Amino acid sequence: MIEIEGLTKRYGEKMAVNNLTFTVRPGIITGFLGPNGAGKSTTMRMVLGLDRPTAGDVRIDGRRYDQLKDPLTVVGALLDAKAVHGGRSAYNHLLCLAQANGIPSRRVGEVLDTVGLTPVAKKKAKGFSLGMGQRLGIAGALLGDPRILMFDEPVNGLDPEGIHWIRNLMKTLAGQGRTVFVSSHLMSEMALTADHLVVIGQGRLLADTSMADFIARNSRSYVRVRTPERERLRDALHEAGLTAVEAGEVLEVEGDASESVGELAARKGIVLHELSPQRASLEEAFMGLTAESVEYHAHGGQPPAGPGPEQAAVIPGPPGDGAAQQQWGSEWRQR
Numbered sequence: 001m002i003e004i005e006g007l008t009k010r011y012g013e014k015m016a017v018n019n020l021t022f023t024v025r026p027g028i029i030t031g032f033l034g035p036n037g038a039g040k041s042t043t044m045r046m047v048l049g050l051d052r053p054t055a056g057d058v059r060i061d062g063r064r065y066d067q068l069k070d071p072l073t074v075v076g077a078l079l080d081a082k083a084v085h086g087g088r089s090a091y092n093h094l095l096c097l098a099q100a101n102g103i104p105s106r107r108v109g110e111v112l113d114t115v116g117l118t119p120v121a122k123k124k125a126k127g128f129s130l131g132m133g134q135r136l137g138i139a140g141a142l143l144g145d146p147r148i149l150m151f152d153e154p155v156n157g158l159d160p161e162g163i164h165w166i167r168n169l170m171k172t173l174a175g176q177g178r179t180v181f182v183s184s185h186l187m188s189e190m191a192l193t194a195d196h197l198v199v200i201g202q203g204r205l206l207a208d209t210s211m212a213d214f215i216a217r218n219s220r221s222y223v224r225v226r227t228p229e230r231e232r233l234r235d236a237l238h239e240a241g242l243t244a245v246e247a248g249e250v251l252e253v254e255g256d257a258s259e260s261v262g263e264l265a266a267r268k269g270i271v272l273h274e275l276s277p278q279r280a281s282l283e284e285a286f287m288g289l290t291a292e293s294v295e296y297h298a299h300g301g302q303p304p305a306g307p308g309p310e311q312a313a314v315i316p317g318p319p320g321d322g323a324a325q326q327q328w329g330s331e332w333r334q335r
């Protein structure tokens, strides 16, 4: 288990990590999500004792990293895949790591096999592609057969086959009961991989929840309806107790209500030109949640095209806990 308590890191005026508290548990994949510059790498570096916290504490199975005996056998990490001596072969790089950390040298062959690098084990790392470099970094993380694994943006720059492989590897590791903590700035990637989500923005904790809960709260479903008789349909929907919002030329009806809307329109003899169920993407939900904390915006300083609390018109959200909805940024709607 990784326990992070009030963790804070300041670089001069810059608050890179701001009072973070959360726990990373075994047997599942915990996604660590945040826009660029949110503080993910800094947090991971502090877990490994590579950066000293300004305040707060990190415990790995109850101890600080520097108190761990044979740390590579407790926690393995891929932080920067390029941090390899390019003049060494993959085999020698791992062998040095093993010898320096009291790990039996037979593990070198085993991890090279796991990551699929055995055929190029004797080749110098400087000739490796990005994907091969990532695999070598992961081999290093697995070398001590640790119970806890941390991967910082492991799929960055990988081709679809490499992404698929890393995803499956993480699932296998979590399935073996290990703790898997993986950072990303892509919600779409996390949605396919993580069981639990920790979201940060500008160093602050924005969400700590199961993936299933995040999806349930943030995947807004609605029905897009186009009709030449908008006023009549809106009145009919209102009478039937269905919530509709005008979004330009179309009406958006809350919920999975296509059948009710279609039947209602047929009963009232209202012509429909479109009746289509919609679901907002998790990427949009993530952007809504982090919009205010994105460090660098394109489009002249405006947040990206996704809706953010301050630009999107807020209309009544689905029934539920108002405070929780606010926290989750789920009250935004794109008109």
Ligand SMILES: Nc1ncnc2c1ncn2[C@@H]1O[C@H](COP(=O)(O)OP(=O)(O)OP(=O)(O)O)[C@@H](O)[C@H]1O
Pocket: 011, 014, 015, 016, 034, 035, 036, 037, 038, 039, 040, 041, 042, 043, 185
């Ligand atoms: N050594 C440092 N000195 C000064 N500022 C730093 C240092 N390391 C990180 N920062 C700043 O701290 C903030 C958090 O950086 P960090 O690399 O942890 O974010 P991140 O979430 O990992 O981002 P990315 O997804 O872009 O890798 C950024 O604003 C960064 O510029």
